[in-house]
Amino acid sequence: MTVQIFLDPADQCFVVVGSALDTRPDQVAQQIRSRCRLFSIKFVFIAPCRDLDLWLRTLASIDSYLKPTCELMSVPQAAAIFTARTDPMMTLTKLKNQMNEYNVMMQTMWQVLKGMSDATANMAR
Numbered sequence: 001m002t003v004q005i006f007l008d009p010a011d012q013c014f015v016v017v018g019s020a021l022d023t024r025p026d027q028v029a030q031q032i033r034s035r036c037r038l039f040s041i042k043f044v045f046i047a048p049c050r051d052l053d054l055w056l057r058t059l060a061s062i063d064s065y066l067k068p069t070c071e072l073m074s075v076p077q078a079a080a081i082f083t084a085r086t087d088p089m090m091t092l093t094k095l096k097n098q099m100n101e102y103n104v105m106m107q108t109m110w111q112v113l114k115g116m117s118d119a120t121a122n123m124a125r
Helices: 025-035 052-065 088-124
Strands: 004-008 013-018 041-046 070-075 080-085
Touching: 004 025, 013 025, 025 052, 041 052, 041 070, 052 070, 052 080
Parallel strands: 013 041
Antiparallel strands: 004 013, 041 080, 070 080
16 A cells, blocks of 8 residues: 545545555655645655655655644654644744745746746847
C-alpha cells in the first residue's frame, strides 16, 4: 500500500494516510498539490518512514494545504509522521505568515507579468 488521499464528503476535507515504503516524499507532496485545496487537509498519518527528516523537509512544502489548526509532527520511535492540533494563537500566526507569503508571491507574479507585457509592447513598436 502506498500513501492515499481521501476526500471526506462530510466536510469536504482531505485525509492523507498510508505507507511510505513504496513511495517517495516528493511524489506524495506532488499528489497533495494536484488533488487538494489550500487549507483542506485535516489529517495525515504516514508510516513507516525510513528517513523522517527527509519526509518532514519535503512535506514542509505542503504546509499551506493543512488546515490552520494542524501541524506535521513525527514520532521517531514509530517512524511515523502525523498531524497534531496546534495552539490557537500559533494558528493565527501561521495563517498570517501564509497570507504574507501569498501576498509576496502575487506581487512578484504581477511584476513578472508586467515586465513581460512591457517587453512585448516594446517589441511591437
